[in-house]
Amino acid sequence: MPTLKIPTPLRPYTSGESTITLPGETVAEVLEALVERHPELKRHLLGDNGQLRPYVNLFLKEENVNQLQGLETPLTERDTLLIIPSIAGGKEHRRDHAP
Amino acid sequence: MLPELSHEEIHRYSRHLLIPDVGLEGQRKLKAASVLVVGTGGLGSPVALYLAAAGIGRIGLVDYDVVDFTNLQRQIIHSESRLGDLKVESARDRLQDLNSEIQVDIYNEYLNSENAFEISAPYDIIVDGTDNFPSRYLVNDLCVLTGKPNVYGSIYRFDGQASVFNAEGGPCYRCLFPEPPPPGLVPSCAEGGVLGVLPGTIGSIQATETLKLILGIGEPLIGRLLLYDALDLSFQTVKLQKNPDCKICGENPQVTQLIDYEEFCGIPACDHTSEEWDITASELSARLKAGAPMRLIDVREPHELEISRLEGAELIPLGQFASRLSELDSAEEIVLICKSGTRSARALEILASAGFKKVKNLKGGVNAWAVKVDPSLPIY
Numbered sequence: 001m002p003t004l005k006i007p008t009p010l011r012p013y014t015s016g017e018s019t020i021t022l023p024g025e026t027v028a029e030v031l032e033a034l035v036e037r038h039p040e041l042k043r044h045l046l047g048d049n050g051q052l053r054p055y056v057n058l059f060l061k062e063e064n065v066n067q068l069q070g071l072e073t074p075l076t077e078r079d080t081l082l083i084i085p086s087i088a089g090g091k092e093h094r095r096d097h098a099p
Numbered sequence: 100m101l102p103e104l105s106h107e108e109i110h111r112y113s114r115h116l117l118i119p120d121v122g123l124e125g126q127r128k129l130k131a132a133s134v135l136v137v138g139t140g141g142l143g144s145p146v147a148l149y150l151a152a153a154g155i156g157r158i159g160l161v162d163y164d165v166v167d168f169t170n171l172q173r174q175i176i177h178s179e180s181r182l183g184d185l186k187v188e189s190a191r192d193r194l195q196d197l198n199s200e201i202q203v204d205i206y207n208e209y210l211n212s213e214n215a216f217e218i219s220a221p222y223d224i225i226v227d228g229t230d231n232f233p234s235r236y237l238v239n240d241l242c243v244l245t246g247k248p249n250v251y252g253s254i255y256r257f258d259g260q261a262s263v264f265n266a267e268g269g270p271c272y273r274c275l276f277p278e279p280p281p282p283g284l285v286p287s288c289a290e291g292g293v294l295g296v297l298p299g300t301i302g303s304i305q306a307t308e309t310l311k312l313i314l315g316i317g318e319p320l321i322g323r324l325l326l327y328d329a330l331d332l333s334f335q336t337v338k339l340q341k342n343p344d345c346k347i348c349g350e351n352p353q354v355t356q357l358i359d360y361e362e363f364c365g366i367p368a369c370d371h372t373s374e375e376w377d378i379t380a381s382e383l384s385a386r387l388k389a390g391a392p393m394r395l396i397d398v399r400e401p402h403e404l405e406i407s408r409l410e411g412a413e414l415i416p417l418g419q420f421a422s423r424l425s426e427l428d429s430a431e432e433i434v435l436i437c438k439s440g441t442r443s444a445r446a447l448e449i450l451a452s453a454g455f456k457k458v459k460n461l462k463g464g465v466n467a468w469a470v471k472v473d474p475s476l477p478i479y
Contacts, residue, residue: 008256009285012400012418040421044284054278055285059337067340082337084326086276087255089141089230089288 002030002075005082013040019080027058028071030081045083055086101127102156108200112154120316126154132313133157135222137210137238139190140164141288141298142252142305143228144176149306151194151201155313158194159222161206162186169479173295210234212357215241224312226250226305230288232279233360239264239272240357243347250309252301254293255286259301259327262320262339263308265348269321274342274349279364290442297329376447378434378459380471396427397436397465398446407465407476409436417442420449429455438479439464 001021006014014020015038022037024030035042047053051071058065059082065073075081104112104126115121115129132155136147139162150158164186166177181189187205194203206218210229215237219225225247227238235253242249248266252259265271304325311317323336347354378386387393395412397404404414415423417437427433433455435443440463447460461468469476 008258009291012286012416040418053280055276055280057275062337064337064340067338082326082335084260084324084337086232086280086285087253087258087260088232088235088279088285089254089293 003080014038027065027073057084102130125314129154130156133222134224135159136226137161138228139186141173142302144174145299145302146226146306151198157202159204160187160190161210163209173298224248232364237360243271250305252305254297257329261304261325266321270339270341271348273347274345281365376460377462379462380468384472393432393434395434398442399437406479420446432457434459436461437464439466
């Protein structure tokens with residue numbers, strides 16, 4: 001089964017798991033299996049339209065899946081899908097204005 | 100015409116001059132170069148220190164903050180003796196102590212759409228050492244609009260990212276992340292923490308990339324995103340493509356000037372951070388003493404409760420909040436608690452959307468409780 005690598009900021013929603021093996025033959029199927037197992041991840045990854053959110057990227061073998069076939073990109077048993085979120089760092093309060 | 104090096108400079112930069120890829124000409128390029136470092140925090144510290152040591156002729160530092168005790172765990176340009184001082188002054192003094200030959204300009208300002216063009220004008224390259232989304236989009240757009248490379252780095256806990264955006268026709272930050280996440284969705288280092296050494300690794304990579312760009316050597320991180328996982332000790336690069344639909348560097352750009360980045364990065368759609376939902380530490384203490392039946396829910400991570408906690412508080416980490424709503428009763432009066440009130444405000448939004456009305460957010464979190472009510476607790 002394909003493997004998903006979960007970045008640190010999303011691990012609170014996967015009970016701390018950093019890699020998850022999930023059934024699916026396409027990116028969409030694996031994501032579906034992921035959010036079924038960890039429902040709180042859904043709003044972090046997918047918009048209401050079921051598409052990937054614009055601040056989340058998925059990479060397969062160094063390539064952004066958007067450059068492949070998007071959510072329909074086929075996956076093999078040995079594939080590892082990387083989730084790459086936006087991270088900004090530092091400040092807790094957005095309006096603190098601190099670089 | 101590149102500037103000449105004095106005998107003293109030749110002596111100082113001897114180890115650079117020995118590398119054929121740098122040599123005399125390369126060192127003269129570094130002397131002629133100017134770099135703006137936005138932020139003098141975790142990333143800006145190693146970036147500025149290494150650029151100064153390497154002999155970058157002119158370094159600009161932008162920050163408006165003062166040196167805080169919690170900064171010292173990672174912001175190695177500052178020191179205990181400078182607590183409370185302006186970060187730009189603390190950083191400048193450290194850089195000039197390291198290398199008095201270079202020019203260091205300081206801007207004790209928050210970089211924004213009004214001052215960004217003027218501040219950045221004298222510099223060839225901009226290093227993004229910021230710590231929030233509005234500043235990252237601002238730095239990116241500024242670089243695209245002025246045609247300057249954006250040397251990007253970002254950190255969280257054990258994870259780091261680095262890239263060189265907007266250089267040699269390569270992609271920009273918006274090509275990768277067209278929009279920021281809504282406020283609160285992505286935890287900050289102030290909430291989630293960061294390994295103190297992590298910005299050292301990522302900042303050193305940013306400094307390296309800056310030197311490579313100036314020297315014109317090697318393969319810069321253009322069109323690639325470096326991902327560093329300190330726990331696994333893995334470095335991985337993925338390919339980034341220029342997005343033809345990118346709103347600022349695409350074929351039909353819609354962003355043609357700097358915008359309001361606070362607005363772009365969103366204000367909470369449902370602002371439960373307003374005061375009517377707050378309860379102060381003193382009020383809560385008084386009500387608990389009076390015997391008010393209140394359920395205290397702490398939304399931090401389990402390990403944080405070992406640092407400090409309110410007596411009787413139950414733990415429901417924010418990450419599990421939505422799936423554990425059934426453990427809460429909307430008839431009860433609930434007070435949500437975290438470190439300083441940000442995560443508990445997110446939990447409050449979840450409860451309010453689920454129809455809970457009798458919910459309060461402990462203003463300033465357990466840290467405020469430590470200051471106002473129980474000084475035996477540490478502040479973190």
